[in-house]
Amino acid sequence: xxxxxxxxxxxxxxxxxxxxxxxxxxxxxxxxxxxxxxxxxxxxxxxxxxxxxxxxxxxxxxxxxxxxxxxxxxxxxxxxxxxxxxxxxxxxxxxxxxxxxxxxxxxxxxxxxxxxxxxxxxxxxxxxxxxxxxxxxxxxxxxxxxxxxxxxxxxxxxxxxxxxxxxxxxxxxxxxxxxxxxxxxxxxxxxxxxxxxxxxxxxxxxxxxxxxxxxxxxxxxxxxxxxxxxxxxxxxxxxxxxxxxxxxxxxxxxxxxxx
Amino acid sequence: xxxxxxxxxxxxxxxxxxxxxxxxxxxxxxxxxxxxxxxxxxxxxxxxxxxxxxxxxxxxxxxxxxxxxxxxxxxxxxxxxxxxxxxxxxxxxxxxxxxxxxxxxxxxxxxxxxxxxxxxxxxxxxxxxxxxxxxxxxxxxxxxxxxxxxxxxxxxxxxxxxxxxxxxxxxxxxxxxxxxxxxxxxxxxxxxxxxxxxxxxxxxxxxxxxxxxxxxxxxxxxxxxxxxxxxxxxxxxxxxxxxxxxxxxxxxxxxxxxxxxxxxxxxxxxxxxxxxxxxxxxxxxxxxxxxxxxxxxxxxxxxxxxxxxxxxxxxxxxxxxxxxxxxxxxxxxxxxxxxxxxxxxxxxxxxxxxxxxxxxxxxxxxxxxxxxxxxxxxxxxxxxxxxxxxxxxxxxxxxxxxxxxxxxxxxxxxxxxxxxxxxxxxxxxxxxxxxxxxx
Numbered sequence: 001x002x003x004x005x006x007x008x009x010x011x012x013x014x015x016x017x018x019x020x021x022x023x024x025x026x027x028x029x030x031x032x033x034x035x036x037x038x039x040x041x042x043x044x045x046x047x048x049x050x051x052x053x054x055x056x057x058x059x060x061x062x063x064x065x066x067x068x069x070x071x072x073x074x075x076x077x078x079x080x081x082x083x084x085x086x087x088x089x090x091x092x093x094x095x096x097x098x099x100x101x102x103x104x105x106x107x108x109x110x111x112x113x114x115x116x117x118x119x120x121x122x123x124x125x126x127x128x129x130x131x132x133x134x135x136x137x138x139x140x141x142x143x144x145x146x147x148x149x150x151x152x153x154x155x156x157x158x159x160x161x162x163x164x165x166x167x168x169x170x171x172x173x174x175x176x177x178x179x180x181x182x183x184x185x186x187x188x189x190x191x192x193x194x195x196x197x198x199x200x201x202x203x204x205x206x207x208x209x210x211x212x213x214x215x216x217x218x219x220x221x222x223x224x225x226x227x228x229x230x231x232x233x234x235x236x237x238x239x240x241x242x243x244x245x246x247x248x249x250x251x252x253x254x255x256x257x258x259x
Numbered sequence: 260x261x262x263x264x265x266x267x268x269x270x271x272x273x274x275x276x277x278x279x280x281x282x283x284x285x286x287x288x289x290x291x292x293x294x295x296x297x298x299x300x301x302x303x304x305x306x307x308x309x310x311x312x313x314x315x316x317x318x319x320x321x322x323x324x325x326x327x328x329x330x331x332x333x334x335x336x337x338x339x340x341x342x343x344x345x346x347x348x349x350x351x352x353x354x355x356x357x358x359x360x361x362x363x364x365x366x367x368x369x370x371x372x373x374x375x376x377x378x379x380x381x382x383x384x385x386x387x388x389x390x391x392x393x394x395x396x397x398x399x400x401x402x403x404x405x406x407x408x409x410x411x412x413x414x415x416x417x418x419x420x421x422x423x424x425x426x427x428x429x430x431x432x433x434x435x436x437x438x439x440x441x442x443x444x445x446x447x448x449x450x451x452x453x454x455x456x457x458x459x460x461x462x463x464x465x466x467x468x469x470x471x472x473x474x475x476x477x478x479x480x481x482x483x484x485x486x487x488x489x490x491x492x493x494x495x496x497x498x499x500x501x502x503x504x505x506x507x508x509x510x511x512x513x514x515x516x517x518x519x520x521x522x523x524x525x526x527x528x529x530x531x532x533x534x535x536x537x538x539x540x541x542x543x544x545x546x547x548x549x550x551x552x553x554x555x556x557x558x559x560x561x562x563x564x565x566x567x568x569x570x571x572x573x574x575x576x577x578x579x580x581x582x583x584x585x586x587x588x589x590x591x592x593x594x595x596x597x598x599x600x601x602x603x604x605x606x607x608x609x610x611x612x613x614x615x616x617x618x619x620x621x622x623x624x625x626x627x628x629x630x631x632x633x634x635x636x637x638x639x640x641x642x643x644x645x646x647x648x649x650x651x652x653x654x655x656x657x658x659x660x661x662x663x664x665x666x667x668x669x670x671x672x673x674x675x676x677x678x679x680x681x682x683x684x685x686x687x688x689x690x691x692x693x694x695x696x697x698x
Contacts, residue, residue, distance in 0.1 A: 068655035105515035156514025191633030202582030
C-alpha cells in the first residue's frame with residue numbers, strides 16, 4: 001500500500017481529501033506506530049485519498065506549551081502553520097487528542113485554521129455513512145470492553161459519544177468505569193507529565209486509573225490517545241494483568257473488525 | 260422610646276451599608292490590579308451561562324444531595340430577603356408589619372411561605388454542619404482548610420441557623436401577642452409554621468412576649484447587618500460573585516490554553532521581521548507568565564474572590580487523589596490571600612510597597628505546580644466557573660521563561676523538540692519510517 005506525502009501530491013498536482021497528521025507518538029513510539037498503521041490501512045481500504053507530511057511534520061508544541069515553554073511552542077506552531085498553509089491544507093485528521101486540541105483550539109489564533117477531526121470521530125462518521133462495514137460476529141462481539149476518555153478529547157473538547165458509538169458498533173458489552181465522561185480520570189500523561197517523573201505522592205495517577213479500568217472486569221481497555229495507551233498499559237502491568245487485559249486504540253479495533 | 264429605636268435603627272443601617280460599600284470598592288480595586296483582558300464578546304452566551312450556572316446552579320447537580328440542600332439554603336436566603344425590605348421600612352418608620360394592610364390575606368400566605376423556606380434553610384445548614392464536623396466529608400476536611408477557613412465555614416452556617424431561628428421565634432411571639440390583642444400587633448392569619456408553635460409561649464404575659472419579640476427582631480436585623488459586612492471577608496461572598504464570574508467565564512473549549520501574543524510576535528520578528536507589528540513608543544515590560552497576583556488577569560482575581568472553598572476541584576484532581584501536594588482549591592485560596600495582602604499593603608502605603616513576597620514561591624510552591632496534568636477536571640468541577648488551571652499555567656510559564664526553572668527531564672524534552680522536532684531523541688529522518696512496514 002503506497003502512502004504518499006503532501007510533497008508528492010503537490011508534485012503531481014493532485015489534492016488529497018485529508019491530511020493524516022500522525023503526531024510524534026504515532027511516528028516514533030513502537031506501540032503507537034501500530035495505531036498509525038491500522039488507521040492508514042482503514043483509510044486505504046475505504047478508499048480515502050490521504051496524505052501525510054512525512055519528514056515535514058514536526059511536533060505541534062503541545063508538551064512545550066503545557067510545561068510553560070511558550071517560546072518553543074510558538075516556534076513549532078509557526079513552522080507547522082507555515083507548512084500547512086503552504087500546501088493549502090483544508091482538512092486534518094489526527095490520531096492524537098493533544099495534536100487535535102492544538103489544531104482545533106490553539107492554532108487558529110496564530111493563523112492556522114483547518115477543519116480538524118480526531119480519528120475516532122472520523123471513524124464514527126465512516127461507519128455511519130456505511131463506508132466502513134464491520135464483520136458480523138467480529139473479534140469483539142460479546143467482549144467486555146471499557147472506554148477511557150482522554151482529557152483532551154473529553155473535557156477539553158466535549159467529545160464523549162463518537163468513540164462510544166464506534167465501540168457499540170462492534171456489538172459488544174461496553175462497561176463504563178466509575179469515573180467516566182466529564183468525570184473521567186486523567187491517565188497521568190498530560191501537561192507534559194509524560195516526559196518527567198511524577199511528583200512525590202502516595203500513588204501514581206496511571207496506577208489509580210488502571211485500577212478503575214480493571215474494576216470493570218473488562219478484558220479490553222479502549223483508548224483514543226497514544227499517551228493514555230502507554231500510561232494505562234504500564235498501570236495494568238503494575239497489577240500484573242497484562243496477559244488478560246489489553247489496551248487497544250479504537251482504530252486498531254476497527255481495522256480488526258472490517259469486512 | 261419609638262423615636263430612639265428609629266434613630267438607632269437608621270444609624271445602624273447607614274453605618275453597616277457604608278462599611279459594606281467601602282469594602283466592595285476595595286475589592287473591586289484589588290480585582291482591577293490584574294492585567295486587562297477583554298471578556299465582553301458574545302453577551303448572549305454569557306447571559307445564558309449566568310442564568311444556568313449561577314442562578315440555576317446547574318453544575319451543583321453533579322452531586323444531587325448537596326445540590327438540593329444548597330438550593331434550599333440559597334432560595335431561602337434570597338427569597339426571605341424580601342422580608343428584610345419590610346423589616347427595614349418598619350425600622351425606619353417605627354411601624355410594625357407595614358405590609359399587612361397593603362397585602363391583606365396574601366401577607367400571611369407570603370410569611371407562611373418564608374417560614375417554610377426558613378425551616379428548610381435551618382435544616383439544611385444543620386445537615387451541612389454535620390457533614391463538615393461529624394461525618395467529616397473528605398473534601399471539607401483537607402489540610403488547606405485548617406484554621407480560619409474551617410471556622411469561617413462553621414461561622415457562616417451557625418449565623419444562618421441563628422438568623423432563621425430568630426425569625427421563627429419572632430413570628431411565634433408575634434402571633435401570641437396578636438392572640439392577646441396587644442397594641443401595635445396587627446392581626447394576621449396564623450402563619451404556616453409558627454401558627455403551630457404558639458403553645459410554647461402559652462403561659463407568657465404580654466410584657467414578656469413583647470421583650471421576646473423585640474429582642475428577636477433586633478437580634479435578627481443586627482445579625483443581618485453583621486452578616487452583610489462579614490460576607491466580603493469570607494468565602495461566602497460567592498453568593499454575589501458567582502454571577503459576574505459565570506458571566507465572564509471562558510467561552511472557548513476547556514482544552515485551549517491562552518495564547519501569548521507577545522511571544523507570538525517575538526517569533527514573528529525572528530522569522531519574518533517585515534510581517535511583525537511595528538514597535539511603537541515605549542513598551543511596558545511585562546513579565547512572561549505570572550509571578551505575583553498583579554501579573555494575573557483580573558478574571559483570575561475575580562475567580563479567587565468567588566471561590567467558596569467547596570473543594571470539588573481538589574477532589575477531582577488526579578494529582579491530589581494520588582497524594583501530590585497540588586490542590587486547585589489551595590491555588591485559589593493562596594491567590595485570594597496574596598491579593599488581600601497586596602490590598603492591605605496599598606491601603607497602608609497608598610501604593611504597593613515592595614514586601615519581598617510573591618504568589619509564586621511564598622504561597623504556591625514549584626512542587627505543586629509541577630504536579631498538574633492539565634486535565635481540566637478542576638475547571639470542569641467548579642460550579643461557579645473558576646479556572647485554577649489558568650493560574651497554574653501562568654505560573655509555570657514564569658518559572659520556565661523568566662527563571663529557566665524546569666526539571667532536567669523537561670529541559671531534555673525541550674531540547675529534543677528544538678533539535679529533533681519531537682519530544683524524544685529520534686532522528687527526524689525516521690519520522691515516516693513506519694510507512695515501510697505497512698502491508
